[in-house]
Amino acid sequence: MKVLYNDGTVAECAEDEELDVLRHSAAHIMAQAVKRLYPEADFGYGPATDNGFYYDIDFADTKISEEDFAAIEAEMKKICKENLKFSVFELPRAEAVALMEERGEKYKVEHIGDLPEDSRITFYQQGEYIDMCVGPHICYTKALKAFKLTAVSGAYWKGDKDNKMLTRINGIAFRSKEELAEHERMVAEAEKRDHRRIGREMELFMMADEGPGFPFWLPNGMRLKNSLMQYWMDMQDAYGYEQVDTPIILNKSLWETSGHWDHYKENMYTTEIDGEEYAVKPMNCPGACLIYKSKPRSYRDLPLKLAEAGKDHRHELKGALHGLFRVRAFTQDDAHLFIRPDQITEQVTDTAHLISTYYEQFGFPYRVELSTRPEDSMGSDEDWELAEAGLRAALEAMGVDYILNEGDGAFYGPKIDFHLQDCLGRTWQCGTIQLDFQLPQNFELEYTDADGMKKRPIMIHRAGFGSFERFIGMLTEQYAGKFPTWLSPCQVKVLPVSEKHREYARGVYDALRAAGIRAKLDERDEKIGYKIREARGIDRVPYMLILGEKEENAGNISVRDRSNETVERDLGEFIADVTAEIEERRG
Numbered sequence: 001m002k003v004l005y006n007d008g009t010v011a012e013c014a015e016d017e018e019l020d021v022l023r024h025s026a027a028h029i030m031a032q033a034v035k036r037l038y039p040e041a042d043f044g045y046g047p048a049t050d051n052g053f054y055y056d057i058d059f060a061d062t063k064i065s066e067e068d069f070a071a072i073e074a075e076m077k078k079i080c081k082e083n084l085k086f087s088v089f090e091l092p093r094a095e096a097v098a099l100m101e102e103r104g105e106k107y108k109v110e111h112i113g114d115l116p117e118d119s120r121i122t123f124y125q126q127g128e129y130i131d132m133c134v135g136p137h138i139c140y141t142k143a144l145k146a147f148k149l150t151a152v153s154g155a156y157w158k159g160d161k162d163n164k165m166l167t168r169i170n171g172i173a174f175r176s177k178e179e180l181a182e183h184e185r186m187v188a189e190a191e192k193r194d195h196r197r198i199g200r201e202m203e204l205f206m207m208a209d210e211g212p213g214f215p216f217w218l219p220n221g222m223r224l225k226n227s228l229m230q231y232w233m234d235m236q237d238a239y240g241y242e243q244v245d246t247p248i249i250l251n252k253s254l255w256e257t258s259g260h261w262d263h264y265k266e267n268m269y270t271t272e273i274d275g276e277e278y279a280v281k282p283m284n285c286p287g288a289c290l291i292y293k294s295k296p297r298s299y300r301d302l303p304l305k306l307a308e309a310g311k312d313h314r315h316e317l318k319g320a321l322h323g324l325f326r327v328r329a330f331t332q333d334d335a336h337l338f339i340r341p342d343q344i345t346e347q348v349t350d351t352a353h354l355i356s357t358y359y360e361q362f363g364f365p366y367r368v369e370l371s372t373r374p375e376d377s378m379g380s381d382e383d384w385e386l387a388e389a390g391l392r393a394a395l396e397a398m399g400v401d402y403i404l405n406e407g408d409g410a411f412y413g414p415k416i417d418f419h420l421q422d423c424l425g426r427t428w429q430c431g432t433i434q435l436d437f438q439l440p441q442n443f444e445l446e447y448t449d450a451d452g453m454k455k456r457p458i459m460i461h462r463a464g465f466g467s468f469e470r471f472i473g474m475l476t477e478q479y480a481g482k483f484p485t486w487l488s489p490c491q492v493k494v495l496p497v498s499e500k501h502r503e504y505a506r507g508v509y510d511a512l513r514a515a516g517i518r519a520k521l522d523e524r525d526e527k528i529g530y531k532i533r534e535a536r537g538i539d540r541v542p543y544m545l546i547l548g549e550k551e552e553n554a555g556n557i558s559v560r561d562r563s564n565e566t567v568e569r570d571l572g573e574f575i576a577d578v579t580a581e582i583e584e585r586r587g
Contacts, residue, residue, distance in 0.1 A: 001143070003136040004086050006122040010139060018175065023048035025086070025138045026076075026147050026173040027055050032129035033075035034169075038062060043131070044107045044157055044166050051183070052172035056155050058107065064167050069149040072169075076147065083142040084127040088135060096121040100132065107157065108132050146180040147173040190424050195476035196323040201538050202481055202489065204472075205324065213321040213328035215469060220489035223518060225331075225468060227487050228475075229309060231361075231585065232333060232465070239354050241307035241335055246287025248311055252277040257442050258286040259378055263411045267314045284310035285436075285461055288336035289443040292457070297447040299340060302457060303347055307335040309468070324473035333465040338445070338457040341386075347460060348394035348416070348433055355418055355431040355464045361585065362475065364420040366431075368400055371408035371415050378411055383437040387458075388414045391435055410461075412438040422478050430466035430474075435459075482562060484587025485542040485578065491518045492578065493535045497528045497548035504552040508545060508571060515575045517582070532560070543578065 003013045003021050013021055027046035030053070034041050038059060046055035057064075091099060093112065100108040111132070112121060124133045126141055138144065151170040157163035174180040191197075199205050204221035207214075217225060236243055249271065255261040260268065260283065269280040281287065288306050297304070312332050320326050339347050359366050370391055373384045391414055395402050402416070409415050418431030436459040439445075449455045465471035475483065485491050492512055496505035502523055512519035520539075522531050528546065535544050544560045551558055551568075559574060560566040581587075 002139055004088055004124075004139050006088050006090075006120070006124075006133075006135040008088055013136065019173075020048045021136055021138060022144060022175065023053040023173045024133075024135075025141075026144055026171060027053040028124065028126065028129070028131050028133070028137065029076050029079050029141055029144060030072065030149070030169065030171060031055050031057075031131060032079055032126065033072050035129060036075055037071060040104075042105060042107055045111075046131070049170075052150065052170060054168050054170045056157065056166040056168050058164065058166050064152055064169070066149075066152055069152075073147075073149055076144075079127070080141045080144050082127065083140050085140055086124055086126050086137045088122055088124050088137075090120060090122045093117075093119075093121060096123075096132070099123070099130070103130065105132075144173065146175065146177045147171055148180065148184075186424055190426075190477070193424070193477040193480045194323075195325075195473040198476050198481040199323070202540065204476070204489070207323075212318055213316055213326075215324060215327055215329065221472075223489040224483065224487055225472060228465075228468060228472065232309065232468075235354065235357070236307040236335070239305075239350065241305040244288070244291055244306050244308050246281070246284055246291070246308060246310060248313075249273070249278050249280055250287065252279060254286050254290075255279050258289070258439060259412060259442060260286070263376060263378075267316075269313050269315060280313045281310070282312055282314045284308050284312065284332060284334045285336055285439060285459070286443075289439055289445060289459075292338050292445055293443060297338075297445075297457070299447055299449045299455070302338060302340050302447060303343055304338040304457075305335065306337075308332075310334050312467075324469040324476075327467075327469050330467035330469040332467050333463050333471070335462040337460040337462065338440070338447075339460060340447075340449075340455070341458060344390040344435070344458065345394045345397050348391060348435070349398050351433050351460065351462050352394070352398060352400070352416070355433070355462075358431070358464045359418070359420060362478065364422065364478070366418050366420045367427075368395065368402040369405045369408075369417045369419060370395065370402050371405040371410075371417060373414060374407050374409050374411060376411050377409070379413075379438045379441075384414070387435040387437055390458075391416055391433070410434050410436075412436045413461075415461075420474070422474060424477070428466075428470070428474055430471060431464050432462070432466075434461035436461060481540040482542075483540070484585070486582045486585045486587070488540075488542055489518065490520050490539055490541050491582070492520075492543045492545060493539060493541045494519060494521045494545045494547065495528060495531045495535065496521075496523065497546065499525065501547050501549065501552055505545075505547045508547060508557060511571060512575065515579055517575065517578055536562075536564075545574075 001013055001018045002010055004010055031043055031046055040060050042058040044056035097109055097112055122134060123130050124135055124137050149171045153168050154165045155168040157166055202220055203218045205218055206216045268282050271278050310332050313329050316326055316328050337347055372388055413434050413436040415432050415434035417429050419427045419429050421427050440456050440459050445457055446454045447457055494505050494509045496502050509519055509521040535541050546558045557569050557571050558566050559569045
């Protein structure tokens with residue numbers, strides 16, 4: 001696709017840039033349509049996003065709702081049909097301000113004032129509409145063929161709550177109507193799989209106004225969470241980790257030593273105890289440092305691998321909270337490894353293998369990113385260079401393809417991030433391996449080396465699931481609530497056809513429970529068809545046992561699985577098969 005760059009040149013853009021250009025151009029075309037319909041509209045920012053675009057607009061006294069989208073979309077289609085040519089020009093600062101003042105664009109004038117003195121100020125124009133922009137853009141408006149407005153919301157100018165609230169109109173844009181239709185199909189599928197809806201239906205978790213962002217785990221959710229936790233504990237044992245638990249509230253001095261007080265305080269909850277300031281932990285690493293420091297360590301003790309499913313709290317903005325995906329209280333799948341410099345490649349490789357095993361268990365493909373030193377960092381250049389080189393060496397030794405993510409490391413060290421892709425094509429950053437020279441230095445951690453000298457260990461921060469909350473939200477959507485048997489809150493539901501078969505059903509239920517299978521007995525006076533539909537559609541159980549006169553007389557069971565196929569089985573054989581399926585964690 002040919003695009004117009006801000007130096008006036010027209011050239012083919014890279015294929016992976018096409019959507020960004022289309023979406024940015026769609027924002028301009030939407031702004032032109034809005035200006036035609038609402039001449040007093042004043043425009044803030046209008047960028048492209050991952051799936052579309054938005055524009056923040058001051059409509060003065062006019063209130064815009066989704067009911068207005070049809071008229072705006074119709075005007076956008078008209079502009080595309082007019083096939084207006086995009087052109088670009090540059091102005092000196094004073095002339096740029098004069099142009100925007102003349103056109104009544106007070107937000108653009110303010111934006112110009114925020115730019116560095118040596119900035120180039122360029123404008124793109126299509127038809128009567130002019131917008132300050134660095135581009136690039138499509139050459140003609142007819143190149144935009146598939147778009148849709150999707151949402152309207154409020155957004156503070158420059159994201160500052162002290163500024164005026166503008167109206168944000170969101171939209172999506174794609175290369176073709178077929179791509180747009182596929183996107184809408186995926187959105188509909190995502191709505192069906194929404195973990196918040198499924199969580200309510202299956203009674204996994206709840207939220208309450210009394211604690212925004214603090215999940216309440218219900219009995220079914222605890223069964224699911226405990227099953228995942230048991231898998232996690234088994235994996236820690238298999239990879240040689242020792243499990244620990246550190247306090248939730250610790251003294252301010254600890255967080256000052258760790259650096260969190262200076263770098264993370266705005267995300268921490270604080271309280272006062274005995275006249276001293278304490279903080280609720282947002283992370284588990286300082287507690288792990290105290291455990292390491294609790295006794296002398298030798299080079300023979302390393303690596304020391306401490307795993308913790310720690311309960312953490314972080315202050316997230318209320319507007320950012322989203323089901324289990326963004327919460328204020330969560331259980332972190334965490335571990336901290338204390339190692340010697342010669343163990344970096346071995347331990348990073350071993351840790352990466354553990355994390356990849358997690359994802360293979362649940363069928364998540366993933367990509368790997370190496371994130372380097374951010375601006376807000378602590379430590380010497382030498383330490384950062386050594387840490388980054390250590391992670392690169394481990395990735396190269398493993399033969400792993402990775403993307404370099406400059407400047408996105410933690411403030412205390414570089415990191416390897418694992419980004420999962422779910423069944424809807426969305427990506428989630430879950431696993432991380434962070435190499436840290438700073439905390440061991442801050443806490444004055446030491447070990448006695450083979451030469452009798454005191455040395456400083458290196459610390460690896462590791463997470464696989466990220467948090468149990470978010471990972472369970474992901475699994476809920478990945479499986480659409482139809483969890484594999486080993487994870488399912490209810491693994492088998494026993495459904496007597498009528499009241500006279502209840503006693504036989506209770507005997508089957510008791511046998512299942514005695515074998516350690518999570519079973520439920522539905523003894524309600526409801527028709528069997530209703531019970532089946534509820535067990536399949538709401539509870540999403542892997543197996544239903546339908547027990548009537550035929551089954552009772554034969555002393556067997558009728559088993560219906562998720563394929564909706566029903567077969568007669570011997571109860572003992574069924575229990576043996578299901579027990580093996582659970583123990584082997586199939587699916």
